[in-house]
Amino acid sequence: MSVRFGIIGTGRITRRLVADLQSTDNVSVSAIASRTDERARWYADQYGIANAVTGYQELIDRDDVDAVYISLPPSLHKEWSIAAANASKHILCEKPLALTTDEATQIDQAAKANQVRWLDATAWLHHGRTQAIASAIADGRLGKVGHISAAVSFFQPFQSGDHRLDASLGGGCLLDLAWYAGGLIRFAAKGLPTKVFASAIDDSEIGSGVPQRVTAMLWFDDNVTATLSCGYDTATRKWFEIAGSAASVVCDDFTRPWADKPARCWIHAASGDVQQLAYEGNQEQEMILRLIGDSPLDSLQCQAIDTHRILDALAESIRLGEPVSV
Numbered sequence: 001m002s003v004r005f006g007i008i009g010t011g012r013i014t015r016r017l018v019a020d021l022q023s024t025d026n027v028s029v030s031a032i033a034s035r036t037d038e039r040a041r042w043y044a045d046q047y048g049i050a051n052a053v054t055g056y057q058e059l060i061d062r063d064d065v066d067a068v069y070i071s072l073p074p075s076l077h078k079e080w081s082i083a084a085a086n087a088s089k090h091i092l093c094e095k096p097l098a099l100t101t102d103e104a105t106q107i108d109q110a111a112k113a114n115q116v117r118w119l120d121a122t123a124w125l126h127h128g129r130t131q132a133i134a135s136a137i138a139d140g141r142l143g144k145v146g147h148i149s150a151a152v153s154f155f156q157p158f159q160s161g162d163h164r165l166d167a168s169l170g171g172g173c174l175l176d177l178a179w180y181a182g183g184l185i186r187f188a189a190k191g192l193p194t195k196v197f198a199s200a201i202d203d204s205e206i207g208s209g210v211p212q213r214v215t216a217m218l219w220f221d222d223n224v225t226a227t228l229s230c231g232y233d234t235a236t237r238k239w240f241e242i243a244g245s246a247a248s249v250v251c252d253d254f255t256r257p258w259a260d261k262p263a264r265c266w267i268h269a270a271s272g273d274v275q276q277l278a279y280e281g282n283q284e285q286e287m288i289l290r291l292i293g294d295s296p297l298d299s300l301q302c303q304a305i306d307t308h309r310i311l312d313a314l315a316e317s318i319r320l321g322e323p324v325s326v
């Protein structure tokens with residue numbers, strides 16, 4: 001039976017994911033909700049969605065909605081994820097899952113109490129290439145992983161009304177972009193750091209009051225270290241390196257490997273041999289299929305909550321100006 005999605009919010013990323021939802025097997029989109037009648041109608045007309053709904057709770061309460069895609073500024077993710085869980089609707093919530101670990105845990109608990117499935121919409125985790133990297137780590141091809149680096153930047157000059165630069169809406173590159181880099185580091189290190197040290201630059205001249213650039217070091221057990229760099233004041237870069245004793249994985253575009261671009265992920269062996277990792281699949285559709293499937297989601301949910309633990313620790317280190325234990 002088809003799973004009927006309702007979409008909450010009419011922002012930029014909705015324009016992309018609506019097509020993935022509409023083209024995934026056994027999924028349909030039955031309604032879209034906005035705070036305003038006009039925007040809901042515009043979106044419904046534009047994307048061929050049968051029902052335009054004014055108000056998010058009104059969408060959640062509909063009988064023709066089995067699952068919601070929440071695409072709102074981060075400060076609203078907890079409230080609307082929990083509202084959906086309480087109405088027994090499955091949840092695909094945009095990244096970051098919430099503002100803090102505590103909020104993320106509240107979403108998880110509400111979902112479990114209501115027996116609904118949830119995922120954060122961190123699509124790179126669902127790419128076939130991510131599984132290939134996990135296998136290369138697990139089967140020893142990299143040798144002992146020693147260091148992980150991850151950098152995610154987009155040049156985003158201040159624009160009035162952009163939630164990314166609005167502290168009250170959960171803006172700032174720590175939650176927005178370190179979500180990707182911190183998540184990649186957690187994925188490659190297979191766990192949490194023991195200690196982190198982070199600093200942030202907030203260019204208050206443009207009045208945002210949120211981190212515009214974050215630089216951090218992370219220490220793990222067994223002499224594994226990591227570096228993270230994220231910012232709104234440097235041009236687009238989305239790369240990582242996982243350096244092992246026998247080989248390194250290098251990837252220069254990990255958040256969004258488009259189908260029309262060649263794979264950009266390589267294993268560099270100590271022998272000098274360079275192997276390109278194969279590209280396959282649509283990561284957004286894989287993510288949606290996982291959410292509506294019946295296989296356990298615990299490890300993906302743990303990845304999201306652990307990513308919040310890392311971001312909380314980075315925020316605390318920035319606040320104190322010194323390293324903090326995790």
Ligand SMILES: NC(=O)C1=CN([C@@H]2O[C@H](COP(=O)(O)OP(=O)(O)OC[C@H]3O[C@@H](n4cnc5c(N)ncnc54)[C@H](OP(=O)(O)O)[C@@H]3O)[C@@H](O)[C@H]2O)C=CC1
Nearest residue numbers: 009010011012013014034035039071072073074094095096
């Ligand atoms: N997975 C990915 O690749 C990406 C994920 N994202 C994530 O998606 C989420 C949304 O980002 P994006 O689409 O860029 O956001 P936008 O600012 O473009 O849209 C957010 C939507 O939220 C609704 N909204 C409700 N309350 C507010 C408020 N107080 N201020 C502003 N908007 C409000 C609005 O819809 P309405 O008024 O119609 O109800 C608005 O259109 C974020 O969590 C972001 O991190 C963003 C880009 C890429």
Ligand SMILES: O=C1CO[C@H](CO)[C@@H](O)[C@@H]1O
Nearest residue numbers: 095154156164176177255
């Ligand atoms: O997740 C994201 C990826 O792309 C954007 C850049 O346009 C980010 O700011 C965003 O929130």
